[in-house]
Amino acid sequence: MLEFDGLHKSYGANRVLDGVSFAVAPGSMFGFCGSNGAGKTTTMRIAMGLVRADAGEVRWEGRPLDQALRRRIGYMPEERGLYPKMRVGEQLTYFARLRGLDAAAAARAAEHWADRLGLGERRRDQVEKLSLGNQQRVQLAAALVSRPEVLILDEPFSGLDPVGLDALAEALLEQVRGGVPVVFSSHQLDLVERLCDAVGILARGAMVATGPVAELRRREPGRLLRVVVPDAPPGWAAALPGVRVVSERAGDTLLELAPGADDQAVLAAALRTGRVGHFAWREPSLVELFREAVAEPAEVAA
Amino acid sequence: MASGPRTPGSAALVRLVAAREVSSRIRDKNFIVSSIVILVLLLGTMAFQVVVSGGDEPSRVAVVGDDGRLGPALEAQGESVGVDVQVVEADDEAAARAAVEDEEVDAALVDGTGPAPELVVLDRDPALEAVVGGAVSGLAVSDRLLEAGVDLRSLPEVAVVPIGDQEDDGQQVVVAIIGVVLLYGLLILFAQFVAQGVVEEKSSRVVELLLATMRPWQLLAGKILGLGLLGLGQIVVIGVVGVVGALALDLVDVPGELIGTVAVVVAWFVLGYAFYACVFAVAASLVSRQEDLGSVLTPASLLLVAGFFVALQAAGEPGGTLARVTSLVPGLSPLVMPVRQAAGEAAGWEVALAVVLMLVAIGLAVRLGGRVYSGALLRTSGKTRLREALRAERA
Numbered sequence: 001m002l003e004f005d006g007l008h009k010s011y012g013a014n015r016v017l018d019g020v021s022f023a024v025a026p027g028s029m030f031g032f033c034g035s036n037g038a039g040k041t042t043t044m045r046i047a048m049g050l051v052r053a054d055a056g057e058v059r060w061e062g063r064p065l066d067q068a069l070r071r072r073i074g075y076m077p078e079e080r081g082l083y084p085k086m087r088v089g090e091q092l093t094y095f096a097r098l099r100g101l102d103a104a105a106a107a108r109a110a111e112h113w114a115d116r117l118g119l120g121e122r123r124r125d126q127v128e129k130l131s132l133g134n135q136q137r138v139q140l141a142a143a144l145v146s147r148p149e150v151l152i153l154d155e156p157f158s159g160l161d162p163v164g165l166d167a168l169a170e171a172l173l174e175q176v177r178g179g180v181p182v183v184f185s186s187h188q189l190d191l192v193e194r195l196c197d198a199v200g201i202l203a204r205g206a207m208v209a210t211g212p213v214a215e216l217r218r219r220e221p222g223r224l225l226r227v228v229v230p231d232a233p234p235g236w237a238a239a240l241p242g243v244r245v246v247s248e249r250a251g252d253t254l255l256e257l258a259p260g261a262d263d264q265a266v267l268a269a270a271l272r273t274g275r276v277g278h279f280a281w282r283e284p285s286l287v288e289l290f291r292e293a294v295a296e297p298a299e300v301a302a
Numbered sequence: 303m304a305s306g307p308r309t310p311g312s313a314a315l316v317r318l319v320a321a322r323e324v325s326s327r328i329r330d331k332n333f334i335v336s337s338i339v340i341l342v343l344l345l346g347t348m349a350f351q352v353v354v355s356g357g358d359e360p361s362r363v364a365v366v367g368d369d370g371r372l373g374p375a376l377e378a379q380g381e382s383v384g385v386d387v388q389v390v391e392a393d394d395e396a397a398a399r400a401a402v403e404d405e406e407v408d409a410a411l412v413d414g415t416g417p418a419p420e421l422v423v424l425d426r427d428p429a430l431e432a433v434v435g436g437a438v439s440g441l442a443v444s445d446r447l448l449e450a451g452v453d454l455r456s457l458p459e460v461a462v463v464p465i466g467d468q469e470d471d472g473q474q475v476v477v478a479i480i481g482v483v484l485l486y487g488l489l490i491l492f493a494q495f496v497a498q499g500v501v502e503e504k505s506s507r508v509v510e511l512l513l514a515t516m517r518p519w520q521l522l523a524g525k526i527l528g529l530g531l532l533g534l535g536q537i538v539v540i541g542v543v544g545v546v547g548a549l550a551l552d553l554v555d556v557p558g559e560l561i562g563t564v565a566v567v568v569a570w571f572v573l574g575y576a577f578y579a580c581v582f583a584v585a586a587s588l589v590s591r592q593e594d595l596g597s598v599l600t601p602a603s604l605l606l607v608a609g610f611f612v613a614l615q616a617a618g619e620p621g622g623t624l625a626r627v628t629s630l631v632p633g634l635s636p637l638v639m640p641v642r643q644a645a646g647e648a649a650g651w652e653v654a655l656a657v658v659l660m661l662v663a664i665g666l667a668v669r670l671g672g673r674v675y676s677g678a679l680l681r682t683s684g685k686t687r688l689r690e691a692l693r694a695e696r697a
Binding site: 068099142 | 517
């Protein structure tokens with residue numbers, strides 16, 4: 001188990017983390033969401049020993065992370081960093097050796113990962129000669145090359161084209177199948193929803209929601225009803241009791257029902273307008289869950 | 303992939319970092335070019351010396367009727383007053399005179415051991431006259447004394463005690479100046495390499511990835527050690543080429559002292575480099591772009607430049623107050639002290655004190671510098687103030 005336990009961090013008067021806690025099981029993928037400046041990067045940097053927490057700790061298999069344990073973690077920083085003038089293969093070998101592989105094993109691992117992420121042809125090129133997307137792949141390879149027990153990736157998908165994105169997703173899923181817990185942060189919520197076993201939403205320095213996406217959906221109190229009534233006049237549902245119109249476009253209407261409001265009364269009203277093409281409860285997407293979770297008080301500090 | 307990752311110790315990490323520095327720098331164009339330029343300059347200087355001192359030909363003296371003692375006596379006398387004498391046998395007086403007229407020899411000594419010795423010259427040459435006069439009268443005196451039964455072995459010999467600026471030391475000072483110029487150049491070059499490396503890691507953000515696997519001091523130590531070994535290798539190569547070249551071209555009189563001076567310069571390079579590399583690295587860690595490097599390196603560079611000029615001044619006046627004081631000041635001592643040591647002006651306790659003060663300064667630079675370095679490394683925006691970096695905390 002990779003446990004983040006009660007992390008607090010302030011920079012002067014600015015409280016960045018205010019008790020962040022969550023756990024990631026081995027062999028599962030955890031999506032870490034939050035607005036810009038919510039504290040995702042700080043949380044990950046604390047785990048990697050780059051920032052010291054004011055309180056709380058991060059544990060792997062029950063032991064607080066120290067320098068030796070951290071060498072077993074593959075890390076991809078938010079601000080990508082590689083030696084621009086070093087060749088891809090040498091660079092990967094170097095990072096593998098820093099994490100404890102011997103020279104021969106490191107060279108083999110570097111070759112393996114370069115091939116695996118489609119960089120086989122570019123192994124002898126300097127990193128600065130590569131496109132940004134390819135540099136991103138090298139960065140990921142640098143995180144994977146030492147056969148890490150844990151992966152912590154800050155915005156690994158940003159800046160990738162769809163092909164690169166699929167390759168990266170596949171590589172991560174393979175790690176998960178091998179029993180590695182993977183934590184990554186992302187703003188691409190559809191991707192998080194598709195890949196992750198569990199998500200955590202960070203807002204104002206604390207986790208406002210954690211758990212599997214399906215479970216978060218069930219917890220969501222608001223009830224959305226989608227009704228498609230092509231022949232209805234605009235504003236057909238506005239007067240129904242306990243019903244708020246979220247959106248309405250050419251009869252495709254999204255309604256939010258207050259607790260106790262009667263969905264059958266909505267159906268009856270819809271039928272009165274003519275043909276009903278669609279009538280169903282709508283599961284909130286992660287984007288909606290995210291908005292709901294993040295936007296609670298009036299304004300969120302960006 | 304059979305063997306799993308093990309946790310590398312500090313020594314292994316430092317070694318890995320050092321190896322990377324060496325292998326990436328050795329392929330760097332600036333490094334290759336600077337190495338070649340330095341060697342070419344050194345060889346050029348020596349070639350110049352050969353040309354300049356080439357006019358110093360030995361004086362040739364033709365001797366008529368030598369009984370086997372006159373030649374060695376002339377050469378010995380010449381050596382003692384610094385005139386290179388080459389003795390040529392002549393068959394008779396006429397042949398000797400002809401040789402002088404044809405300028406095959408500078409002078410001809412006729413009847414050197416007889417009652418009326420004569421020196422035939424084309425133009426007068428006081429030095430040569432003194433040599434010949436000394437040799438002839440010396441032989442005559444010892445002959446007369448032997449005839450009178452005086453035991454020459456009991457004559458006291460004069461022990462020479464040099465106390466002032468000796469000509470021999472002058473040559474060592476020249477070697478030391480060349481050494482200091484090289485020392486200065488290499489210190490600047492390699493301290494700059496360290497500084498550029500630190501900024502490269504900061505500006506490319508790779509430092510975050512590095513610090514996730516090692517402590518800042520390990521990174522700093524590896525970088526300084528790696529480049530330091532490269533610098534040491536370079537100055538040793540230069541020293542060996544210089545010494546071998548100087549000996550082969552016969553530019554120095556006392557090889558032992560030359561080697562001693564070169565060794566002193568190399569030793570001071572090690573101390574100077576340790577200090578300046580650390581100071582430059584720490585200064586560089588405060589900025590995030592190569593463009594800002596100049597401004598933070600200025601104070602330390604000025605110290606180095608000051609040391610260089612004081613060292614040149616000290617070559618002229620190695621016993622002066624300025625030279626004596628600055629040769630003890632950490633940071634200046636690596637440049638000034640070698641010159642004073644070569645001039646034979648530095649007392650043993652002064653050298654020892656300078657080394658100790660320098661070691662203390664290095665210790666302080668490493669300790670304080672390490673703190674600033676770790677505090678500033680992850681601040682990749684703009685310029686960090688020294689005080690902020692000292693206060694900054696890190697896990």
